[in-house]
Amino acid sequence: MNGRVLPASVGRFEGWLIRVLARPWVWVAAAGVLLIAAAAQAGFDDRFLMSIMIVVPVAFVVQLPRVAAVLVVFAALGWFFPQAEPMPVAAGTGLLVVCGVAAYRLTVPEICLCGGLFLVNAVTPFTDDEPGAATYLLFAVVVAALGFGRLLRDRSTIITQHQALATAHLSTVHEHLLLADRTAIARELHDVVAHHISHIAIQAETARYTTPDLPELAGIRFAEIGDSARAALAEMRRILTVIRSPVPAPDGHATGRSEPALEPRPGLDRLDALVAATRGHGGEVTVAVSAAATPIPADTDLVAYRVIQESLTNARRHAPGADVHITVDHTPDLLCLTIHNGCRGSVGPTTGTGIGLGTGIGTGLGLLGMRERVDAVGGTLRHGYLPDGGFTVAVRLPLRPDR
Numbered sequence: 001m002n003g004r005v006l007p008a009s010v011g012r013f014e015g016w017l018i019r020v021l022a023r024p025w026v027w028v029a030a031a032g033v034l035l036i037a038a039a040a041q042a043g044f045d046d047r048f049l050m051s052i053m054i055v056v057p058v059a060f061v062v063q064l065p066r067v068a069a070v071l072v073v074f075a076a077l078g079w080f081f082p083q084a085e086p087m088p089v090a091a092g093t094g095l096l097v098v099c100g101v102a103a104y105r106l107t108v109p110e111i112c113l114c115g116g117l118f119l120v121n122a123v124t125p126f127t128d129d130e131p132g133a134a135t136y137l138l139f140a141v142v143v144a145a146l147g148f149g150r151l152l153r154d155r156s157t158i159i160t161q162h163q164a165l166a167t168a169h170l171s172t173v174h175e176h177l178l179l180a181d182r183t184a185i186a187r188e189l190h191d192v193v194a195h196h197i198s199h200i201a202i203q204a205e206t207a208r209y210t211t212p213d214l215p216e217l218a219g220i221r222f223a224e225i226g227d228s229a230r231a232a233l234a235e236m237r238r239i240l241t242v243i244r245s246p247v248p249a250p251d252g253h254a255t256g257r258s259e260p261a262l263e264p265r266p267g268l269d270r271l272d273a274l275v276a277a278t279r280g281h282g283g284e285v286t287v288a289v290s291a292a293a294t295p296i297p298a299d300t301d302l303v304a305y306r307v308i309q310e311s312l313t314n315a316r317r318h319a320p321g322a323d324v325h326i327t328v329d330h331t332p333d334l335l336c337l338t339i340h341n342g343c344r345g346s347v348g349p350t351t352g353t354g355i356g357l358g359t360g361i362g363t364g365l366g367l368l369g370m371r372e373r374v375d376a377v378g379g380t381l382r383h384g385y386l387p388d389g390g391f392t393v394a395v396r397l398p399l400r401p402d403r
Contacts, residue, residue: 013099024062030097031059037090050075050090058094064100066110072098073114076138085193087138096145103149111146118142156335201229224280266338267301268328271308276310280312282319285312289328296335303373304328304337307381311393315341320390335397343389370395 038051053075057068122139204226275285315324322342329336374381379397
């Protein structure tokens, strides 16, 4: 859909004309020119005084359209100067300009009132003269000016609505393209990562049964590796299914929106299971949770779980075997999380931008993902190394939408 209604050259000229007419000095100059023309035609009699009453409002018709309309209507109908006939051409021009410009701002009842007064004047002139061609001509030109101003306003409204629809259409197209790109990326990630994780699971299971004299603890560790790999595959497939599956509408047709989830989303209620799984990989994990003062919104609950999950993953990767302490503090307005891992790695901090300790070089994607999740719910994230060589992640998540 193209948001442009007029050709490019016409649109540029119209934009230039609107900018010029928006300047007050243009209308003041127009009023001055018309006033000089009226003086040259009518001299300095009642016709010139009537011309003043009609032409001067041209200078402020944009700022005060109703005041200008009242003045010119009363003057044109002869209520101020009944003997000022016929109307000078310059005054008639000013009448048309004021009626046309004011109609752009007046309401429909106000426009009808102005036109109705000139209709009554055409049938029964207010100056007690006999009705004639002049009164009907005055009625016709005033109605034409009023109608022209109203048509311009309706046209401007239609163009604005058309541009709004075009913008909404472009935004919708952009969102669909973005969703298509995200789906393609998710599919590629699934194909690549699933291949390697499947190999990990297969090799772990194979090692349990093919390695002679395998210690019992090593068998347990291999089994945990296989379980973790299979769980990662299952979660990746669920996420990909959610992205690619539309929600059926009540009439049975797809709406194009993705389902929120195929099973309950994880939250702090599953923190114990997450901690238990982490302990199975070695290292002590302690948790301190205060009583919840207010219910936790679902999005905030999910973000809190993912932040803790990512922090534990980074601790295992960069500080294997280090003790981890998790603090979950509930207040009426905030959910505060603190995840601290000690220094149990071989050397100090990584040389990359990743988090944690150890010999690996971080990419920073873990921190970036956490920050994006926290920002999405209006929270704050702080992280950094401590003097003892450990690493801390501190998150504050609002529990109320207005914070």
